[in-house]
Amino acid sequence: MQEIDLYFDYAAATPLDERVLAAMQPYFRELFFNPSSPYRPAVQVRSAYEEAKADLARAFGARAGDIIMTAGATESVALAFTGVQHSSGHVVVPEIEHHAVLAAAQRCASASFIAADPQGRISPQAVAAAIRPETELVSVGLANSELGTVQPLKEIAEVIEAERVRRCEHGERRPLYFHTDASQGAGQIDIHPQRLGVDMMTLNAGKVYGPKQVGLLWAASSVALRPLVAGGGQERGLRSGTENVAGTVGFAKALQLAVAHQRGEFTRLSRVKQAFLSTAAELLADEVMILSPRKGCLPSHISLSIPGVDAERVLFLLEMKQMYVSTGSACAANKGTRSHVLAGIGLDDAAIAGSLRITFGRYSTEETAKRGAQLLAEVVRHEQQRQKSRKWGAQ
């Protein structure tokens, strides 16, 4: 896949791994049977489906029975919020979360949107301060999709556990759950829900070189959920509809590969990121602001800003050189709105207007990252020159 050497938008989409596609192929045609049908070939398809769910669960140390397959991360997030929406409880979410989480929170009876620090980190203290006696759900993404900031989930889980203990001691019976969208981070850092201290976790196949519109919600058996889509009773009645066998088999393969190479990929991507940052620092010196935190950040992510430069023009000029980056999350970018994440960490309009998100992945190398930083510097210089001449022209 030569043409994606300078694709630096892996947080928006990843190409399907060829081993994943190979694993999926039989379930499109030969093994197309409805997994709910009773005859032998269909039962084989059912087994393959259940085995894929078991593989998914094993990849993060969970039980297959606690997984609900969904059509992507957005539906998984929506499902995670159904318990509290039904009970009219209160939810706590960071204001810099993905729109899927913000939209789900807005559908609850009451919600608190907590602020992040300037590096996009959510402090456990901020979570503690936002929790009320009627809070039933806290949802904090494993890593922020724009900045790459890894959140202190374990510390937040301790805050939540302390509140549970308090409720127990006071005879209060309202449940309190902790959900994380781990879509960004899977394949680079630990996604073991018990180690993270969460009760629910969202994963997305489309972010780990698996198929699009395939995701899952893992939920501890204590969590009460309500189906968004009811009918035939699939997924323990929590998500009806004929199962996406090919997609689930593909997701299982993709997640297994992602987790198996997690440590190596973390190290490798850290070098790739460093190559980009060094070259950018050398060529653009003080002009570029790195918004992603130096520590506690995914190695895949660099959010940066060159204030005074129009990022949309930079994106367009880079595109002419077959280099593809983002100005924010893909959904927001499409709508032409300013990033709520960057506004949320207190950036001014000029800095937001000059911001780019560069995200590395499996086909990125130190070489391509360096080349990317060089092209970025060239384009920025060209833009600065153009602005200078326009100013002279205007005088």
Place this chain on the structure above:
Amino acid sequence: MQEIDLYFDYAAATPLDERVLAAMQPYFRELFFNPSSPYRPAVQVRSAYEEAKADLARAFGARAGDIIMTAGATESVALAFTGVQHSSGHVVVPEIEHHAVLAAAQRCASASFIAADPQGRISPQAVAAAIRPETELVSVGLANSELGTVQPLKEIAEVIEAERVRRCEHGERRPLYFHTDASQGAGQIDIHPQRLGVDMMTLNAGKVYGPKQVGLLWAASSVALRPLVAGGGQERGLRSGTENVAGTVGFAKALQLAVAHQRGEFTRLSRVKQAFLSTAAELLADEVMILSPRKGCLPSHISLSIPGVDAERVLFLLEMKQMYVSTGSACAANKGTRSHVLAGIGLDDAAIAGSLRITFGRYSTEETAKRGAQLLAEVVRHEQQRQKSRKWGAQ
């Protein structure tokens, strides 16, 4: 695909057409970009996605802007009911509808479940009698998934239109919409929503040789819907989540093929069905009850019963001969419950226990249908013999 010669369960699942798979392939790897990203290759993917939606719309004479892509028919049905669920109106659905429709109706403030006639037909008079001033939605499937009975949608649409006129004349402003799940029937009979007289229509790629977990809801622009899944704002805000580009491209190809060959396939399947029925009549004479109506039925469907014979044993014995049929819809079959459709048309327990659903499709021929009927007769004779010897043994 030699091994599916005697697969007679096309209503449960269809194999992906190889032309459909070929159309999907580029969007798994080379053209994997997020359609919401702003750079050229992603914009090309966006164009392909929009073109696929336009092709889908064209296949049934609608506008692409009125289509919402969903993960299969069940979600599409659930979405069709969101408008009325939000407003607390009343809904009217036949009691023999698919579980997806029944479950959606049960989530409404109030619902009437109307009875079918002994052939599974819903009379416009029954719909008229069930409509109340607060009714906001009537949902009747184009064809029943177990019996194949084609419903008189146009006549039901006239009943609904008459009620709309009455409301208009009385200054009542409550809307009344007509939804159909056309999953069974597409590729055999007309699915043009304006000709059918419906305001909303559900279609399922998995029933027309397209991918599983891909469906759509077509809704006239007057219909107010509410998203089940909110977030990034895709599908006009009615269904968020990164688009299933490969799946949508595949669905478009599959539906185009299905509609293009609709008339020929109707005629061909009618001959296939006749071959089965004649052979079965010859070999099983009066013992077999044909439950599907002789007229006004999909040519793909035969629901039959051999009272006194255990259909589950028949299914098992046929399976040994690589012949695959169903004892009811796949979802119900899996749960080991009796068909609510057959109970709904007034069948007694013995007849239900002896019932089979045989559904033909693209790989069925007059030859294979004859062979199927012969195998069925053999197995039934074997079972009758076995029961006779057990009776003798018991005496």
